[in-house]
Amino acid sequence: MLPEPSGLPDPLPEPAVEDLRLxxxxxxxxxxxxxxxVRKLLLDSEEFDHTCGWFGLDRPKSSLTHHFRALREAGITRQRQxxxxxxxxxxxxxxxxxxPGLLDLVAEWNPAEGDHAG
Structure with a gap:
């Protein structure tokens, strides 16, 4: 994991660690x-954080906004404006x-060839 740079904007609202629910x-x-x-962020991240465009997803912006918000509200990702x-x-x-071990499972997940979600 990369160190947090100084002078970052505050994160958007997210659950506290003790409020994360499996x-x-x-x-x-x-x-x-x-x-x-999440897998791409875990395996391919070369910077501290990434814009939606970095993921190369061919989806409408409104759809991506929904997915990124769902990840943040679940406590999986942190977002900054x-x-x-x-x-x-x-x-x-x-x-x-x-x-413990959950992110290892995500990183090891291999999408099925017929899975066209991305």
């Missing part, structure tokens, strides 16, 4: 597109402390 996290991850987003864009990162330390 059923909420699993529900958010049950969508194949959201699972792909930079002017007109929001950037995301996985809450690795928080999720590992609450649900």
């Amino acid at each position: 059923e909420t996290v699993l529900s958010a991850l049950s969508d194949p597109l959201r699972l792909r987003i 930079y002017g007109l864009e929001r950037r995301s990162q996985v809450r690795v330390a928080d999720l590992n402390s609450r649900f």
Whole structure:
């Protein structure tokens, strides 16, 4: 996990670590597109956080906004507002402390060839 740079904007509202609930996290991850987003952040992240465009998803902006909000509200990702864009990162330390091994499973997940969610 990359260190947090100084001078970041405050995160958008998210659940506190002690309020993270397994059923909420699993529900958010049950969508194949959201699972792909989290997996890509875990495996391919080269910066601290990423804009929606970095993911290369061919979806309407309103659809992506919905998916990224669902991940943030479940406590899986943290989002920060930079002017007109929001950037995301996985809450690795928080999720590992609450649900050890869960992110390892997400990282090891291999999408089925017939899965066209992304």
